[in-house]
Amino acid sequence: MLQAETLQLLCLTATSGVPLFSRGSAKQLPFSIIGSLNGVHMFGAGHGAQLMSCETDRGSRVVWGVFQESLMLIAVSGGGGPAISELQLRRLLENVWNCMVLVLGQDELANIRNVERLKRELRSCFRLIDMLLERVSDEQGFMGDLTQCADCMLLSHSGLLQEALDSFAQAAESEFGCLLVHGRVALATEKWWSRLTSQEVVVLSVLVHSLSGASSCDYPVFLPQGSPTVAIRLLSFQLLPGVHVCVLCGPKPSLYKAENELIGRFWSTFVENLRSCLEQAKHSTLPPSVSLRWDIQALLLINRESRRAVTVCPRVRSGAPSEATPLLSSARRLELLRLFYTFAVTRYFISQEASVLSASTTSEDFSKGFTHVPVQCYLVTDECKCYGLQSSQHQLFVLMDLSVPTFALRTVATQALSAITAATGF
Incomplete structure (x- = not known):
């Protein structure tokens, strides 16, 4: 049905199945297949069955989602490319819906009055949707689309x-x-x-990033959870190329006043500080004071209280011995990190992600086989060793070199967690 290394997103009206847009793969699915995907979902609904997802014997996946009983989103991934989990696809549908609400408002999407007009209005969401599709398997280390935590860097x-x-x-x-x-x-x-909810922070960050070409903008937005029907203003300003400051505000101040008076008053004396932030961003999302072991290939640290996350994927191995195995590519390490995160939160760690996925799967609940609540897990593969731990405040997922003894995984992970939290208070 789909070629390898493809990901396609379809949007249709939920009641009549009228296609509204298709994004992702350069080669769109034939209309007959789109109609079949919609038809099988409607057939199940008519017989009291809710079709959530399916997987082919070639590794392709299809995930359906209906929002406000108005729009249906379908994510289709082809086998043979980077592995994309069901959790990633379901998160993609949720994020795309939140982006559409952010730009158009919930009323416009829930009460469709004119299909052709809605098609035209949805074009304003395409840049955001395309960025979300790219982040499913990007090489920049953005994980917020999967974890629904804000991607952060620690200064x-x-x-x-x-x-x-x-x-x-x-x-x-x-x-x-x-x-x-x-x-x-x-x-x-x-x-x-x-x-703000973590989902709102994620989509707002994507929106500001998508506006990076503009020196300033005054953009009306609807908060998907906080204000889905009443627009508020998002003011965004580029302080330096790559550095943006934004605020959510009411009718005041005007864009002119904020840009010509407030920006200079509050930020002109911090240009060097902002340049230091850009310099740090070239190397790591962690400050230079945090030094990690050479055998840590990548890590994802989540603050469960504030729903913030930091992803680290070192480009070079500082202090690695000469006999150390070559470092995997950044793309491969980030792919493995996403897969291990999905593996851990859907099988071991009690979390929002696990509850969402378990509600949409017919497989046996793996975690019910435990008489306790797991707080640590590990996985050994042919490419790396993975270790995850969960506390009341943090979740940490680490990829380590194969040379690390299995019995030492816990020690290495806890040392990394202590080093980051002690230096940054994260």
């Missing part, structure tokens, strides 16, 4: 920049402000973390 000296951000947001009559470096959240106000 070494953030006190002055945090004060500048808080003051700037207050002057813009807002409690919601954020500083992004190459699409990752470097700093944010307290309300940005406490009042």
Whole structure:
């Protein structure tokens, strides 16, 4: 049905099955197949069965999702390319829906009055949707589309920049402000973390990143959970190429005032600090004060309380012995990290992800076989060794070199967690 290394997203009206758009693969699916995918879902619904997903013997996957009983999204992945889990595809559907709500509002999507008009309006979402499709298997280390946690970078000296951000947001009559470096959240106000849901932070970060070509913009947005029917203003400004500051605010201030008065007042004295952030981003999402062992190939650290996440995928091995095996490519390590994250949260760790996937699968609940709550797990493959641990505050997923003894995996992982949290307070 699909060629290898393809991922395609389909959007149809839920009641009549009218195709609204198709994104992803350059070679679109024939209309007959699109109709069949919609028809089999409608047939099941008519007989009291909810079709959520299926998998072919060649490794292709299809995942269906109906939102507000109005729109149906279908994700289709071809076998033979990078492995894409069912959890990734389901998250993709949720993120695409949130992006459409962010841009158009829930009313416009839930109450379709004119199909042709909706088709035209949905074009304004294509850039965001394409970015989400790219992030399913990108090489930049963005994991928020899968974890639904904000992709962050941790700064070494953030006190002055945090004060500048808080003051700037207050002057813009807002409690919601954020500083992004190459699409990752470097700093944010307290309300940005406490009042916005993690899904909203993820799609807002993607939106600001998609607007990186503009020096400033005044964009009306609908918060998918917080304000799905009433638009609020997103003001975004490019402080340096790759560095953006944004606020969510009401009718004041005007874009002109914010750009010509507030930006210069609060950010002109911190140009060198911002350049330091860009320099750090070239090397790692962690500050230079954090030193990891050479045999850690990649890691994903999640703060479960604030729903923030940091992904580390070293480009070089500092301090590696001469006989060390060659480092896997960044793309392969990130693919393995995504797969191990999915493996751990759907089988061992009690989490939102596991509950979502278990609700959509007919397989036996693996975790019910335990008499306790697992907090650590490991996996040994032909390419690396994987270790995951979960505490009340953190989840950590680490890929390590095959040379690390299996009995030492826990020690290496806990040392890495301690090094990061002690230096950054993450």
